[in-house]
Amino acid sequence: MKEQDSATRGAAGLQPYLSPAAVWALSVGSAIGWGSLVVTSHSYLSMAGPLGSILGLLIGLCIMLTAAYHYHFLAERYPGCGGLYDYVKSVFGYDRAFLAAWFMFLVYIAIFWANATSIPLFARYFLRGVFRVGFLCTIFGYDVYLGEAIVTLLVIVLVALLSMTSKRADGLMYERKMQLKQMGAVTRD
Numbered sequence: 619m620k621e622q623d624s625a626t627r628g629a630a631g632l633q634p635y636l637s638p639a640a641v642w643a644l645s646v647g648s649a650i651g652w653g654s655l656v657v658t659s660h661s662y663l664s665m666a667g668p669l670g671s672i673l674g675l676l677i678g679l680c681i682m683l684t685a686a687y688h689y690h691f692l693a694e695r696y697p698g699c700g701g702l703y704d705y706v707k708s709v710f711g712y713d714r715a716f717l718a719a720w721f722m723f724l725v726y727i728a729i730f731w732a733n734a735t736s737i738p739l740f741a742r743y744f745l746r747g748v749f750r751v752g753f754l755c756t757i758f759g760y761d762v763y764l765g766e767a768i769v770t771l772l773v774i775v776l777v778a779l780l781s782m783t784s785k786r787a788d789g790l791m792y793e794r795k796m797q798l799k800q801m802g803a804v805t806r807d
Contacts (some may be wrong), residue, residue, distance in 0.1 A: 662674060662675075689705075692705040692708075692709075696708045696709075702718055702719065702722050703715050703716075703718065703722075706718040706719075734770055734774060737766075737769060737770045737773050738763070738766035738767075738770055741766060742766075749763065749765035749768075749769050750763045750765060750766065751763055751764060751765035752764030752765055754767070
């Protein structure tokens, strides 16, 4: 059954569209986020000290390496488009894959607010509070300003638009590259 699934996936014509450099950029960008800079410098160091902070980061590294090892194992065993849904479907079937996908969706929705609130923090630290206009309220000791809320909404809309159009732009560039390759202008990938 596994061989049949692999043959079916190969027949579907799935082609990778990320270069190795893009995969590294995506990986590093995902790993080194706002939390690793601000949380480490303020919360971890002030509460746990340097040794506790290093120990906490090393424990997190071990957990992430374990997850990466398991994804690598699954990617080798079940080639194709990959991802949580595909791997769970291959091993446990459609019902459990559906539940796993919904839980993953809920996790992404649950942390969305944390990523969105990092935008005004960036503005406060790097732009010296330029958008601190129109005080709205205080939540958990954090002052909320209308200017920062508007900037956050604009960045969310911008990222959504880029996400909706980026694959289309990648596809157009790939088609153009294939046209040039057929004409003999491009000799290597």
